[in-house]
Amino acid sequence: MSGYAGKILKIDLNREEIVKEATPLDLIEKYIGGAGLGAYFLYKYVPPEIKADSPENYVILGTGPLNGTIMPCSGRFSVTTLSPVTEIFTDSNSGGDFGPELKFAGYDMVLITGRAKRPVYIWIDDEKVQLNDAKHLIGKDTWELDELLKKELGDWRIKTALVGPVAQKGVLYGSLVINKYRTCGKTGVGTVLAQKNLLGIAVRGRKGISIHDPIAFEAATEKILSSIKSSVGYPLHSKLGTLGVADIYQESGRLPIKNRQEAGVPEELYKNICSDNFVKNFKVRDVACFNCPVHCSHWFEVKEGRYAGEKGEKPELVSLMIATLLGFYDFGMICHYQNECNRYGIDMMECGNTLALAYEAYQRGLITVKDTDGIPLEWGNIDSFEKIFEKIVNFEGFGKVLGLGVKRAAEHIGGGAERFAFQVKGYGMSLVEIRNAPHWGLAFATASRGGDHLKALPTIVGYDPPLLKDLFGDQPPEEIISLLEIKGKGKLVAWFENYYAVLDALGLCKVGYKVGWIHPKDLAPALSYATGISFDFQRLMECGERISNVEKAFNARLGLTRKDDTVPLRCLEEPVSAGPRKGEHLGTVLPQMLDEYYEARGWDKETGLPTRTKLESLGLKEIADELDRTGHLAKS
């Protein structure tokens, strides 16, 4: 089998049983691999009566057929599970080099279920796979753990995916930290491992990956590499990463402040957190993930101020959440808390949203210092922030409320706090003002893992009408690329969800493969040359659509309907304070876009549920039958 490592690892922690199976060809042809196969296995093995903290929940690590190859940006892998934050489908994805190492050890997927009777970690050393005792590692932060495991196992080249102490203490949004500086951050996948008494996975692989037609594959990858390096997005991302995108957001009214009460940071403050300031005063060098020409990460060093001496990697757009949402405009502080979140295994996004909710609740008098352990939650008060962050890290006092995530914290606070809890389906939204980019609002509303922009990432870089015509037919190019146009965006978001499901299944990074960086149709020959399985672009996109439908079916089976495909009330009812849509909200346009989205998806507009016709057209009759039996299939 080419492209693939050829084996799936199944680990039952209840029985401490480890089984190796061949990667099934029939499933590859339907789901490709990575997060695609992850969605299939999660639907199959985690029925609706299972809760995230049940031993029966699964954690599914998936690589993908192009992961670990010479394909550019091929370091990504996914973790699929039932989220403890949302209790719905989730997958979370990381770069770095853990995914490739797993493939070099010989495994396409790792399926983990059960709950160990003792604290353990999984040690994968090529063919040798074992559960090692981890009692002596409890409570260590992920940086200590990474170094201890490398010492204990006697190999500094080991790659690690580790759970931090916050997940062990009970914070629901514990992340899985990859080699210290990368994370599967979203939706609490680290907490699921902790609930299984599993501290992480260490892997060392020494095998290669077989390629079906190496010469043709190399030529296909060269073409894609050339496209990436000549794209209009490359100069910005290769120097600044997503910090450069923050400058674009700031200028176009899409950078929210103070829990999204306003859009746009005052210039005299923004200059402190703009990308140019980072490059001049903090950046030491660029850092790349496995085989990535974009190198969008950076090594930083804080030279002066309160956090002088801090060194680490990868402040990015999401790292600005605690800055703009809470009123801190100090890159030293941003770099410090980037490190703190990585050390303790905290999802920056959920943490930022939850704190922002609490700060606004404090501003509005819904909570006082009596509720917050005496800590005044004042915008921009660094002393208070340090104290409340520590409460979350220790999961104590008011930190026990904040550690449950933005939705649960809003329910606890009450008094209408739900109105300004920035979450969708229970998960906090990433840092963008969606009222100034309505179809991004739609992408948040429909994302299968909750308030997240990366499931669809409905963005086209540059302006290339022939490419747009090739992908989207007769839809006018101006309509497709406009941030403000509503018409056609439902269809566009559905298309992008399918496309990025393909990338997550292949094991590639979304940054380098945005439409406009490359021509998406160039993926199909590369995959065919790598695997020897004939994929054309239409077939790839059908796989993406199938994966999206399985994720949808998983959530539908849990009872989610159209009412869950929405955005926070502030975005639906309150006008945005600045930007190209100043004075407008999404109240009327979101339902219009949703109607068009469901139509493009072949789902029922009224309920948002999948239809038998669509599911059967994708070969998902068994899923249609089950949804029908349980009352979760559209009636029409």
Added chain:
Amino acid sequence: MKIEVRLFSFLCRLLGKDENRYFFSMEIGEDATCSDLLTALHIPENIPKVILVNGMVKKEEYLLQEGDKVSVLPPIDGG
């Protein structure tokens, strides 16, 4: 008339500035449009870009006014 110009990403480099943001004021003729401004800045027509005037999306034929804040951004998106 005097306007404020705000360039981003590789558009700054066209003016020799190795920064992601480059802001400056300049004088331009009374009947100047955004297109005239781009010509004055030697920004090639075929380069993809988005134009904002005072934060609002405008087309190249938009007639500029005294004190306008004109942002020229590359169509780059996504975090």
